[in-house]
Amino acid sequence: MKNNKSKRTASPKKRKKKQQTILFWVGLGCFVLLGVVAYNYYTPPVSLSAAPTADNINTGAQLFAKNCASCHGPGARGQDPQQPMGGTLPNGGYLAPALNGTGHAWHHPNEMLFNIIKNGSIADDSSMLGFKGKLSDDEIVMVIQYFKSLWPPEIQMRHAQRSQ
Numbered sequence: 483m484k485n486n487k488s489k490r491t492a493s494p495k496k497r498k499k500k501q502q503t504i505l506f507w508v509g510l511g512c513f514v515l516l517g518v519v520a521y522n523y524y525t526p527p528v529s530l531s532a533a534p535t536a537d538n539i540n541t542g543a544q545l546f547a548k549n550c551a552s553c554h555g556p557g558a559r560g561q562d563p564q565q566p567m568g569g570t571l572p573n574g575g576y577l578a579p580a581l582n583g584t585g586h587a588w589h590h591p592n593e594m595l596f597n598i599i600k601n602g603s604i605a606d607d608s609s610m611l612g613f614k615g616k617l618s619d620d621e622i623v624m625v626i627q628y629f630k631s632l633w634p635p636e637i638q639m640r641h642a643q644r645s646q
């Protein structure tokens with residue numbers, strides 16, 4: 483009993499300290515997490531939601547051929563046009579999906595497409611690396627405008643509804 487009493491008088495302080503420590507780490511965790519999200523998330527230039535000019539699409543096509551076609555295939559038909567959704571390779575890597583409307587890319591709103599291209603894939607083991615520092619924001623926009631121009635009108639319409 484005596485022991486218990488002394489424990490009880492000592493514990494509230496200890497408990498408070500413990501709570502403060504937990505709060506500190508939770509707070510720090512949130513701060514770091516927010517920092518990471520804020521650091522990596524980019525708002526695309528407004529031109530991404532505007533109607534592209536033929537010049538933009540042409541430049542985008544050239545940029546695509548130079549930077550993306552080695553994996554996503556000519557005409558953005560995918561690394562393996564038989565598997566436009568991508569998938570896994572026998573060696574463990576990923577197949578680059580089609581971006582021409584036959585794959586999954588059009589399910590991503592504009593902002594997300596922009597961020598995938600600028601930051602790279604969220605999968606650590608993906609060969610899809612970010613083009614930050616290699617392509618300017620305007621160049622990324624033109625690449626997106628190019629592959630979006632390959633989408634059938636119906637998909638373009640459905641995507642525009644998603645991106646609003």
Ligand code: HEC
Nearest residue numbers: 549550553576577578579586587599603605608609610625
């Ligand atoms: C070295 C190969 C490689 C290059 C070069 C590359 N990608 Fe990728 N990309 C991939 C792979 C593999 C994936 C699928 C796996 C993943 O998302 O991590 C992918 C995924 C994507 C996605 C998401 C598609 C979806 O269906 O979710 C987009 C968008 C994309 N790439 C655009 C581009 C653009 C634009 C370029 C050029 C500026 C480019 N990629 C260059 C390999 C590449």
